[in-house]
Amino acid sequence: MGNEPHPPYQRPPLSKNYLTGDVDQESLYLKPRSVYENAGHQLRLGVRVEQIDRDSSTISLSDQSRLQYDRLVLATGSHLRHLNAPGADLNGIHYLHDIADSEVLREQLVAGKRLVVVGGGYIGLEVAASANKKGVNVTVLEAAERLMQRVTGPEISAFFYDKHRGAGVDVRLNTAVTGFEEGDQGHVAGVTLADGGTVPADIVLVSIGVIPETALAKGAGLPCDNGIIVDEFTRTEDPAILAIGDCTRHRNLFFEKMQRLESVANAVDQARTAAATLMGEEKPYDSVPWFWSNQYDVRLQMVGLSQNHDQRVVRGSPEDKGFAVFYLREGCVIAVDAVNLPLAFLVGKTLVQQRRTINPELLEDPDTELKSLVNGRLQS
Amino acid sequence: MGKVTFIEHDQTEHVAEFKAGSSVMQIAVDSAIPGIDGDCGGECACGTCHVIVTNEWFSKTGTPGNEEEQMLSMTPERASTSRLGCQVVLTDEMDGMTVHLPEFQM
Ligand SMILES: Cc1cc2nc3c(=O)[nH]c(=O)nc-3n(C[C@H](O)[C@H](O)[C@H](O)COP(=O)(O)OP(=O)(O)OC[C@H]3O[C@@H](n4cnc5c(N)ncnc54)[C@H](O)[C@@H]3O)c2cc1C
């Protein structure tokens, strides 16, 4: 069951090469429709699930029909956080979450126009890079003191700051937005700032994060707290109902805590766990989270969660073709962010997975081959 | 239109049709061939689309780029003709190609 008219699709290109028009819509689909048909799976698209009735094991749909279930999997994803500020409903203020949003925004990205991106997270920055490529004049407004603060460390933030500035994007940190100015015919003309200034705009993209979509689960009385609560087998409190992906907060065996993640890897891996659970196998979800972002010619790959680190080790430098930041806690590698250095990402994935303690000097030393670090010989 | 044969680790064969311009990963996923996950959707970011091209076809597919090479260097079943399926864009010249699948993806 899907609310959108499209078969399940990849969202990452919506801010990257689908936004720039380099790939077509069909290439976004996870599988062509024929794969579902051949497997005997029914896709019901453009229909919203309105309610779950757990007593009768039925769901009611927006087309007034009902459907009985033995098992039910909720994969409702997330919805956009909206900015509540004066003028927020003016024309020309966009959000980006689905194919339709990306297509509307793409039409607006015409060379010479002025785009203001509110929010310097990875989606806002990817849009900035895509728009810059199209010759759009881009300004990024970020309230925090650095870019992508929620997901990465200061070295990577600084690198992307320089990258965007170098490409001609006007990035402003510590800049809070207070509202929007109206121009002709209800169209936005500018973004007003807390310091009293205004940034003129023809187009605005607000990209300030998402909220897990838990309405269905909540309505059915399932425990939710910043996501539908599931265990390591993706089960909700009701054994007949599983939940996966962005909409969940799951018991993470790796981090030994409740964790919500917004990433393709998490959605895909939880889906595999759910499939196993449905088939009566026990395959707990214990993957290390990982993520990627593309901006300009830069590929950022991240693994682990860096928030609680007490030491950072930089391998290579931002001037090199590729560099990486290793995040350590009590000597143990807990996360790696790699810029144009897939090897560091993959080595990091193993180190994080194995909770390896590595001598920071070896991580830093260009003469130590990265690959040798996973073989155990060089452990400190 | 052309055809590519995928041979699983247990020697099971699958044939997938392609239109020039699609990637080896894409046609494998579209034909529901087991053993190719393509988790990142072809962004060269996940390494779950490893294929081993048969020797005689390797010159047609070309060699991996720098980033792809780094990804491949960590795959346990790396062979000299390994490629990431999402980075091999099919041309009419590759009609009839055979590729092998590793036992495990990354
Ligand atoms: C622009 C953009 C760029 C991104 N880039 C990256 C990236 O580079 N790397 C990465 O790892 N992740 C990226 N992400 C995040 C990634 O796309 C998500 O983590 C992933 O899509 C989550 O998958 P999901 O299946 O949990 O939810 P979703 O993909 O959000 O799918 C949920 C679906 O459920 C539908 N739905 C919700 N409620 C109902 C209902 N009641 N009835 C019927 N249907 C319903 C929704 O309409 C939606 O289609 C990006 C996201 C966006 C928006």
Ligand code: FES
């Ligand atoms: S599909 Fe992810 S690397 Fe090829």
